[in-house]
Amino acid sequence: MNLTLKIWRQKDSNTKGQMVDYKVTDISEHMSFLEMMDVLNEQLINKGEEPVAFDHDCREGICGMCSMYINGEAHGPDRGVTTCQLHMRMFKDGDTITIEPFRAKAFPVIKDLVVDRSAFERIQQAGGYISVNTSGNTQDANSIPISKHAADEAMDAATCIGCGACVATCKNSSAMLFVGAKVSQYALLPQGQIEAADRVRNMVAQMDLEGFGNCTNTGACEIECPKGISLDNIARMNRELMKASLS
Amino acid sequence: MALNSRVPEGPIKDKWTTYKDKINLVNPANKRHIDIIVVGTGLAGGSAAATLAELGYNVKAFAYQDSPRRAHSIAAQGGINAAKNYQGDGDSTYRLFYDTVKGGDYRSREANVYRLAEVSANIIDQCVAQGVPFARDYGGLLDNRSFGGVLVSRTFYAKGQTGQQLLLGAYSAMNRQIARGKIEMFNRHEMLDVVKIDGKARGIIARNLVTGEIERHSAHAVVIASGGYGNVYYLSTNAMGSNATAAWKIHKKGAYFANPCFTQIHPTCIPRSGDYQSKLTLMSESLRNDGRIWVPKNIEDAKAVQQRKLKPTDIAEENRDYFLERRYPAFGNLVPRDVASRAAKERCDAGYGVNATGEAVFLDFASAIERYGKEQAKIHNIENASAEKIYDLGKKIVEAKYGNLFQMYEKIVDEDPYKTPMMIYPATHYTMGGIWVDYNLMTTVDGLYCIGEANFSDHGANRLGASALMQGLADGYFVLPYTIGDYLSHEIRTGKIPTDTKEFDEAEKEVKDRIDFFINNKGKHSVDHFHKKLGKIMWDKCGMSRNEKGLKEAMAEIKALREEFWKEVNVPGSANEMNPELEKAGRVADFLELGELFAKDALERNESCGGHFREESVELDGEQKGEAKRNDKDYAYVAAWEYKGEPADAVLHKEQLEFKDIELKQRSYK
Amino acid sequence: MSGFFKSSIGRKVAMALSAFFLMIFLLMHVSVNLLSVFSEETFNAASHFMGTNWVIQFIMQPILIFGVVFHFVMGFVLEIKNKKALGVPYVKNNGAANSSWASRNMIYSGLVILAFIVLHFIDFWFPEINYKYIEALPADPTRYYAELHHKFVSPLRVGAYVIAFVLLGLHLAHGFTSAFQSMGITAGRKKTLKSIGKAYAIVIPALFIIIALYHHFNH
DSSP states (O other), rough: OOEEEEEEEEETTTTTTTEEEEEOOOOOOTTBBHHHHHHHHHHHTTTTTOOOOOOOOSSSSSSSOOOOEETTTOSSSSSSSGGGGGGGSSSSSTTTEEEOOOTTTOOEEEEEEOOHHHHHHHHHTOOOOOOOOOOOOOOOOOSSSSOHHHHHHHHHHTOOOOOOOOHHOTTTOOHHHHHHHHHHHHHTSSGGGGGGHHHHHHHHHHHHHHOOOOOOOOOOHHHHOTOOOHHHHHHHHHHHHHHHHHH | OOOOOOSSSTTTTHHHHHHHSSOOOOOOOHHTTOOOEEESHHHHHHHHHHHHHHHEEOOOOSSSSSSGGGGGGGGOOSSOOOOOTOOSSSSSHHHHHHHHHHHHHEEEEOHHHHHHHHHHHHHHHHHHHOOOOOBOEEEEEEEEEEEEOOOOOOOEOSOOOHHHHHHHHHHHHHHHHHHSSSSEEEETEEEEEEEETTEEEEEEEEEEETTOOOEEEOOOOEEEEEOOOGGGGGGSSSTTOOHHHHHHHHHHHTTOOOTTTTTEEEEEEOOOOOOTOOOOBBGGGGGGGGOOOEEESSHHHHHHTTTTSSGGSSGGGGGOOOOHHHHOOTTTTHHHHHHHHHHHHHHIIIIISSTTTTTOEEEOOOOOOOOHHHHHHHHTTTOOOHHHHHHHHHHHHHHHHHHHHHHHHHHHHOOTTTTEEEEEEEEEEEEEOOOOOOOOOOOOTTTTTEEEBBBBBTTTOOTTTHHHHHHHHHIIIIIIHHHHHHHHOOTTOOOOOSSSHHHHHHHHHHHHHHHHHHHHHOOSSOOHHHHHHHHHHHHHHHHSOHHHHHHHHHHHHHHHHHHHHHHHOOSSSOOOSSSHHHHHHHHHHHHHHHHHHHHHHHHHHSSSSBBBOBBSSSSOOSSTTTTTTHHHHOOOOOEEEEESSGGOOOOEEEEEESSSSOOOOOOOOO | OHHHHHHHHHHHHHHHHHHHHHHHHHHHHHHHHHHHHHHHHHHHHHHHHHOOOOHHHIIIHHHEEEEEHHHHHHOOOOOOOOHOOOOSSSSOOGGGGGGGHHHHHHHHHHHHHHHHHHHHHHIHEEEEEEEEIIIIOOOOOHHHHHHHHTTTTOHHHHHHHHHHHHHHHHHHHHHHHHHHHHHTOGGGGGGHHHHHHHHHHHHHHHHHHHHHHHHHTTT
């Protein structure tokens, strides 16, 4: 199929960007979206133009590196997939596809479709861990029984890949699904209890400091999240912070 | 230089304990004056960085991704082995050690593997304490599954995302140290060379991938944890950015490269759909427990299927060739990875492949659905159940077991695997070979360490399922942080290493010259053009089945391709900006050298063992006729290559492998 | 605790708390108004009680006013903060693909409600305060029904009321479940409370509209 692409081009973080139109031809419906981008880039290189920079790595939907806002949606129109798992069969011959970087004040553009998500790193550093040293004589793993239900729920929260689609989608650029998922994973496990109050306080404070917006519960993040992280995690974070503030 | 593996004396069971008791330590006050560079932040690098920082060293960690959490360890699905014996099924440290050495076809170092098995249990304790949400049973205790044909259930897992959860665990440990200021994290940085001063590794040259700036970083020791080199095949299950540059650079600076030809080709991957394909996706090995692998018996049927004129479901049972069940009646579809991969290739090479490219075989769940359906009908007392009812009941069971994998397959291939058989084909997955290291995980360069998939040490010629995660974390959490102290205890008086020395000047100049060359070359072809060509040579001639003629051709072809690359490569953009094509160019340049050494190593090793199959070394008669034949008399050694300018001129050093605690046996799956 | 209400989550919680308070108030308000449809006397009696009771006038009324003002001010503060968090706007943004119109436009439904409240104050509250506390006219326990009835003569005013209540409905359609979620009560998005929320968001505004129409057409 033949497509028209409208792509955000921006030389670097200090330069203003703009949308540029490209044409690609003979795209197979079996290609992944990023393979279509590879075809475009090969074409640009052979014409002596600069290829479009975009983040990607594992190309199997788990590393969280790929981003892109495609036709007005984070990771494009398909559900439960990252951009690298999106396939061209979701589009029709002759379509015009708009491709933009993830947008948020806290995610400045580095180049073209590449954004800086280091704000997420700093939130994790503020408390996204359990303080345990690597000694080789930690207590036996089975000495802490955890109900299957809690373990499964913690696992569901922990499947977050940190791609930032929640922020990109949110009309307020809120990072609460991301932070809520991490807070929840530890809040659900007995190992996480000791530091629970400090963790939620510090992570939320860092989140606010990074300039992410407020959650207004539109639920868009949950729909666009490639891993289907539930809004329940935000509710749990709210509870955890209330609990921490009351104690 | 003669290789000294520095394996401690004494019985295998006591080696590690005794060694640890006697190892030199650095006192806490001195640790804060010692810097360590860790390159790569996957399971090995991430866990090492966190643990070293926790001990008090100043760590500088480097990742080419925008976060340590994105390292490709994250994609590991199945699980992690540990000799916990929670299931009480007779597992033990010795048994895990034995399985790993045997699974590796007796080409790994006994002492290292035993140590790995020994610390495996600690890994699980550590990860649980960190909050890794492993699967649990209804009693709240940890659940296990069995994996890869071993006789016990020792694999711990977190859904199909064990690698992700373990990496996030290591990442959280890193974050804690970053917050404490003990790790300085350099995301979006790529190491482009190591700096040696007086024979010791003293720092690295790195490129800031955002600004293009070339940076100098010094340290008292350098740890390489940059993963495997599977992308030398272009198509693999590795991430797009996975590369061998760090490993290859240290090889060129004196670290020996061991057993490069030992690569694992995984049988159950989603096949290539066209020339545009950029990477391959692995489907968990567990699918072979219920799926039957087949191709059409008649070549006409195969051709018709390839042209989509015939549906696989229309091929009658008697016209199907269940080639694994035919060739290996004892193990059937559950033969080890290498055997299954080669058998699929053999059928496809003979023209029986089942997709448009002719490189795919069917993995069929119809009989599993029927079997489960009948079972369920019996359990629920449904008499004279209709075929449809049986199908529905069976489908439910298959869905519960493999639902997420079937869904992933459908997303990629756009076919419903419940209705039509899946198509699979082998793909490069893991590289057992890597930088040679001694018992301390130190390379042949002083102060230069190599851990995780990047080193050669524990998997021999073939890696068992769920062992990669174990090795990465064992190296990073429990081995390196101890053994590195032995070296660093001599460095407490060294003081800060300056970066304004001639060694740094030279290394930086070399790096900059190369970058300038790429930018100014303005050749005719993109980097990918060469990478794809290299991949094709590697796959065709150094793939699942290798012979002398093909390997010699491969060496010549890779050399020619390399020369063409240096003449004709086209890298757009400039050096002082984010430039993904420039990054790729450097990586492919290194693959173009590594590939040739790979072929040379494969040529030199005229035996079939593990993932390395030489057509010249097969059983000539008897029940095993045509199967791989290992040659312990001539090849029970580690082939460690010393760099001498051209890959073809590399010099071989042999580390003889001794097996005192295990009896060597030929594998048989008939 | 003061730190809590300065955090993003604290502000959400404050929003939710004021919302709960206002939702309870709405329920009371509509109940009293509904009496006007059934019985003039009862309506007058109830109104007189509300208008003269000491607790309601001097404790509940200021709290209510504070609640309303707080909800609005906080709503605007959050909106401004959220706008600041956005980067360059998307050229193409398909919000309808993942969220409801009501949830994305609380600020606009809120603004309409604010405009309505201004009108409402001009219509009822200012005359009422004037009557009772400024001119201090003698208490007349039967005046309320007539006043109410009289207000709904103008079709323009009735139209404005209807539009405002439709938007109130939309505001509530998202606000009801959202308030629970902000308080950390996941049940807010589960079936039961969701249905109750939906019913609340439809029934309350509908009753207000019916009352207005009733009085309009009963002249």
